Amino acid sequence: MRQSAPRFPDGAASRAVLIGCSDFADIDLPAIPAVKSNLTDLRSALTDQPHGILPPEHCRVLxxxxxxxxxxxxxxxxxxxAEDLLLVYYTGHGLLDEDGLLHLALSSTDPGHVGFTGVPADxxxxxxxxxxxxxxxxVLDCCFSGRAVAAMTESGSLLSAQLDVSGTYTLTSTTATAPSHAPPGQRHTAFTAALLDALNQPEPLTLDDIHQHIDTVLHGMGLPRPQRRSVNAAGDLxxxxxPVQPHAGPPTGSEGEIRFRKAPPDPPARSRGDLIQAVLMIAVPCALAVLFGGWRMTLIGAAAITLFLGLVLLTLLLRRxxxxxxxVNSDGLGTEHGAHSAHVPxxxxxxxxxxxRAPGTLVVPNVLIVRLKADAPHPPGFHKKLNQRLPDRRYVVAGMLGTYxxxxxRLRSAIExxxxxxxxxxxxxxxxDPRLR
Incomplete structure (x- = not known):
């Protein structure tokens, strides 16, 4: 419902900067593929002809x-x-440093050193x-973004000093403690999808109307509610x-399962490599037998070594x-190795x-580990050697990510x-559990 009559900025005197990070170098920051569509479609809406408020050259995307x-x-x-309106939008991960200060993650951000590698809200x-x-x-579409609003109501808040700027309207995707939502397989994050829907209404909505529209949509989906703070009556902008029409996205239904499988080598290259390997494995032992074994043992030794190495090569080829x-699916987490499989619900x-790295080792990176509930049975079929190094039977090593x-x-997104x-x-x-070191 319209709360007040809208007023429109002067496009020639206005600027927008849209910032988004979808891919991150650190394993603890999962990719957010929807960020790319967030940026593309929001820019299209703001620069839409004839209903956008900005000429395309005044809307910059990073x-x-x-x-x-x-x-x-x-x-x-x-x-x-900018002389009339400056709009800054960020979509990606929001992180807090040790002092509780909000930072916006970049592609190179290290979660362990947020203060040095993220963009401070300050x-x-x-x-x-x-x-x-x-x-x-x-506009902040990221986790913990609600701190930019909720924490500003606290007396002496550091975040209040950071973002309490005269004439500023702050709109965030979630509350102070809840994560933002980016459903796998959907074109937009939940917040930006609702924002774009608000911009596509038959009549233009003010910022306060937009907040109310987004709140209705997200609350109806059972998601954390967006937050806002308006300083000096900016809410009627x-x-x-x-109405602007965002680009059509893919169907919103979630996948029944997400399967990870390592791509096989290119077949022609593999065949040539296998042939060279086989020739070397046969020729080398024959040459060594002739050179050091004497003529009497040459044929017997070469045949035995060749047979043994041939069996090894055959095993490797079959395993390839x-x-x-x-x-990963709604039932649980599982692995499949040929006819062998394992599963934990x-x-x-x-x-x-x-x-x-695997517990007790120095050389096994990126190990997927499961901690079972106290009364749960230990599932069979998972990695035996690595599981022997675990502190107790409440842990299961599902495997090494490189194997799959x-x-x-993307794995983290699938699990969540x-x-x-x-x-x-x-x-x-x-x-x-420090025993996992």
Whole structure:
């Protein structure tokens, strides 16, 4: 329902900077594929002809910026040029440092050193504060983004000092403690999908109307509710002059399962390699037998060695044709190695995560580990040798990610999609049980 009559900014005197990070170098920051569509479709809406408020050249998009410099330069330029409206939008991961200060993750951000590798909210505040624009709009679609609103109501809050800028409207995707939602397989994150839907209404909505529309949509989906804070009555500003139609996305139904399988080598290259390997394995022992074994033992020794190595080669070739699958679905987590399989149901799982190295080793990276509930039975069929190194039978090593060609960030997204918030980072697993080191 319309709360007030909208007012529209002067497009020629307005600027927008849209920042989004979908891919991250650190294993503890899962990829968010929907970020790319968030940026593309929001820019299309803001610059839509004839209903957008901005000419295309006044809306700058930074997709997967790797460092602070590109972000800072874009914000500084927009702050200098904007006279009526400055809009800053971020979509990606929101992280907190040890002092509880909000940071926006970049592609190279290290969660263990957020203060040095993320973009501090204070940096955004400085550029917003320096802008000549009459109105500043800050939109955050990330986890913990609600802290930019909720924490500002606390007396003496550091975040209040960061984002309490005169003439600023702050709109966030979630509350102070809840994660933001990015459903696998959907074109947009939940918040930005609702934002784009608000911009496509028959009549233009003000920022307060947009917040109410998003709140209705997310609350109806059972998701955390968006937060807002308006300073100096910026809530009657509209971001479009009429309905805009975002690009059509894929069907919203979730996948029945997500399967990880390492891609096989290219067949022609594999055949040539196998032939060369076979020739060498036969020729080398024959030559050694002739050279050191004497003529009497040459034929017998060469035949025995060749037979043995031939059997080894045959075993390796047969194993190459066996698929190694890691399967995540609504029932649980499982592995399939040819005719052998193992499975652990979610009802028996307390938490699951990826250790950077196997317990008690120095050379086995990215190990998928499951912590079972106290009364759960120990599932058979998983990696025996690595499981022998575990502290007790409440743990199960499901396998090494490299065996399945599993992208750790996509794996985390799959687990969170099917099992909820049971995923733990490497650091969280070690803090929970130092014996895993």
């Amino acid at each position: 997709a997967d910026p790797a460092d602070h410099r590109s972000v800072g330069m874009a914000l500084a330029q927009a702050a200098r040029e 940096l955004v505040k400085r550029y917003l504060g320096r802008a000549r624009a009459r109105l500043r709009v800050l 509209a971001l479009v002059r009429g 044709d066996i698929h190694h699958d890691l399967v 979610w009802k028996d799982v307390e938490c699951v995560g990826v250790l950077r 060609g599993a992208d750790p960030m 999609h099917f099992a909820g918030g049971i995923y733990r980072t490497d650091q969280q697993l070690l803090e929970m």
